[in-house]
Amino acid sequence: xxxxxxxxxxxxxxxxxxxxxxxxxxxxxxxxxxxxxxxxxxxxxxxxxxxxxxxxxxxxxxxxxxxxxxxxxxxxxxxxxxxxxxxxxxxxxxxxxxxxxxxxxxxxxxxxxxxxxxxxxxxxxxxxxxxxxxxxxxxxxxxxxxxxxxxxxxxxxxxxxxxxxxxxxxxxxxxxxxxxxxxxxxxxxxxxxxxxxxxxxxxxxxxxxxxxxxxxxxxxxxxxxxxxxxxxxxxxxxxxxxxxxxxxxxxxxxxxxxxxxxxxxxxxxxxxxxxxxxxxxxxxxxxxxxxxxxxxxxxxxxxxxxxxxxxxxxxxxxxxxxxxxxxxxxxxxxxxxxxxxxxxxxxxxxxxxxxxxxxxxxxxxxxxxxxxxxxxxxx
Numbered sequence: 001x002x003x004x005x006x007x008x009x010x011x012x013x014x015x016x017x018x019x020x021x022x023x024x025x026x027x028x029x030x031x032x033x034x035x036x037x038x039x040x041x042x043x044x045x046x047x048x049x050x051x052x053x054x055x056x057x058x059x060x061x062x063x064x065x066x067x068x069x070x071x072x073x074x075x076x077x078x079x080x081x082x083x084x085x086x087x088x089x090x091x092x093x094x095x096x097x098x099x100x101x102x103x104x105x106x107x108x109x110x111x112x113x114x115x116x117x118x119x120x121x122x123x124x125x126x127x128x129x130x131x132x133x134x135x136x137x138x139x140x141x142x143x144x145x146x147x148x149x150x151x152x153x154x155x156x157x158x159x160x161x162x163x164x165x166x167x168x169x170x171x172x173x174x175x176x177x178x179x180x181x182x183x184x185x186x187x188x189x190x191x192x193x194x195x196x197x198x199x200x201x202x203x204x205x206x207x208x209x210x211x212x213x214x215x216x217x218x219x220x221x222x223x224x225x226x227x228x229x230x231x232x233x234x235x236x237x238x239x240x241x242x243x244x245x246x247x248x249x250x251x252x253x254x255x256x257x258x259x260x261x262x263x264x265x266x267x268x269x270x271x272x273x274x275x276x277x278x279x280x281x282x283x284x285x286x287x288x289x290x291x292x293x294x295x296x297x298x299x300x301x302x303x304x305x306x307x308x309x310x311x312x313x314x315x316x317x318x319x320x321x322x323x324x325x326x327x328x329x330x331x332x333x334x335x336x337x338x339x340x341x342x343x344x345x346x347x348x349x350x351x352x353x354x355x356x357x358x359x360x361x362x363x364x365x366x367x368x369x370x371x372x373x374x375x376x377x378x379x
Contacts, residue, residue: 095260172310192325
C-alpha cells in the first residue's frame with residue numbers, strides 16, 4: 001500500500017489531455033500509444049454521461065475522492081461512483097459533456113489531487129506532461145465502441161443508482177406548462193425556510209419559474225424562486241398576498257447556463273439570502289414573513305395560475321426541496337448526493353420516480369401533456 005501511495009504522489013501534478021470526438025460517435029474509446037508512459041491512468045471511455053477510467057490502483061487510498069467539472073468552474077463536484085475495482089472506476093456524470101475542457105481529479109482533496117487529468121472535447125491533440133518524468137507528445141487513438149471493436153470494454157446500462165438519473169424538462173417554446181404538486185395548498189412558509197433545486201438552463205426566459213406558489217388572484221401570492229430573463233436568481237415572498245407588498249431579492253451575478261447548478265433561497269427571521277452553486281449571491285434584511293393563504297398548489301417549472309401565460313423555465317429541474325428551516329447561512333459545498341428526507345423536509349422531489357413527493361406535505365406531481373420527465377444527461 002505504501003509503495004502504491006508513493007507512486008501516486010510521484011505523479012501528483014501530472015496532466016493528461018484526452019481527446020473525445022463526441023460530435024460523431026455517441027460512444028468513444030480513448031487511449032494513447034503504449035510506448036508513452038502516462039502515469040496511473042491508461043484509458044478513458046465515455047458513453048453519454050457515463051465515464052470509465054482505467055489504470056492502476058486508482059482508489060488504493062480509502063480516503064480518495066473523485067472530482068469532475070468544467071475547467072473554468074470555481075469548484076468541482078463529486079460524480080456518483082457506480083462501480084470500481086483495482087483497474088477501473090466507473091462514474092455517472094450529472095450531464096453529457098459538450099465541447100470544452102473538463103477536469104478529473106482523484107485524491108483526498110480537490111486542491112491536492114494524486115491524479116490530475118484534463119479531458120478536452122473536440123480536439124485532435126494529446127499532451128502528456130509529467131513533472132517528474134519529463135514530457136511527451138503523441139496522437140490519440142479513437143475507437144468507436146458502437147461498432148463492437150474488440151478493445152472496447154462492455155458497457156452496462158444500469159444507471160438507476162446514479163445521482164440525478166432523471167429530471168423534469170421544460171421548454172417555453174413548446175407550450176410546456178408547470179408541473180403541479182397536488183394537495184400543497186397548505187405548504188406555507190414562515191420565519192425560517194429554504195427553497196432549493198438543481199437546474200440546467202438552456203437559456204434565460206421571461207419568468208423562468210423554478211418553484212412557485214401563486215394563485216393569480218389579487219391576494220394570491222405567497223412565494224417564488226426563479227431565474228429571470230437577464231439570468232439572475234430571484235427569490236420573493238408576499239407578506240399579505242399582494243405583489244405591491246412583496247419582498248424580493250436578486251442575485252449579484254448570473255446563474256450559469258449549460259451546466260448543472262444548485263440554487264437556493266433562504267429566510268431567517270426576515271434575513272433573506274440567495275445562493276448560486278453554494279456561493280452567497282445576495283443578502284438583505286426585511287423583517288417580514290410570508291403570507292399563508294392556502295389558495296394554490298405548488299408549481300414547478302412555471303406558474304399554473306393564469307391562462308395563456310406560464311413563465312416557463314427553459315431547461316431542466318431536479319432535486320426540488322422545500323424545508324421549514326434555514327439550511328444555509330454562509331457559502332457551502334454544493335450537494336453532490338440526492339437529498340434524504342428529514343423532519344424539516346416539507347417537499348422533496350427527485351423525479352427519479354416520475355412525480356413522487358418524498359416530503360411531509362402534499363401529494364405527488366400532476367403532469368400535463370406538456371411535461372416531460374427525462375434523463376439528467378442534458379446536452
